[in-house]
Amino acid sequence: MNVFGIGLPEMAVIGAVALLVFGPKRLPELGRTLGKTLKGFQAASKEFEREINKAMAEPELKGDEPEVLPAEASSAPSQVPPNEEG
Template sequence: MNVFGIGLPEMALIFVISLLVFGPKKLPEIGRSLGKAIRGFQEASKEFENEFKREAQKLESSVTMQAQLEDNKVAKPSSLNSSVKETINNTQQE
């Protein structure tokens, strides 16, 4: 069991020292507040990760959309050329 680079013997030593310093009545309160702080940090980390993923997806979709628009621009001149040719042919026939 290795949490934050601290093994079981080190954790036991920290627990004993904190029990001596804070006493048995204060120790559960400190543990609760520490647990709440860690939970808050985890939630903030998940929220940051989700926001990062959302922005990456937005960026990816905008790049895809831009690529599609560029593909359409490439396709349009050929259709314009045919319509221009038809217009020229019609005006020449008149």
């Protein structure tokens, strides 16, 4: 098991140090708080991904109007009469 480059022995050492620092009564509370925080980040990440996908799909859905490219615009006949010099 390898999470973020940290193996099982390293996780055990981190857990033991956390147990010594925070104590057995406070450690479950910190674990719950960390879990809720990670769940919130995960939900925000999914929402962000959904919004990005929605924004990228919108131009494809608005395909009713043909897109005019600059090369096509210059080859179209001009509606403006030419200037008369004289």
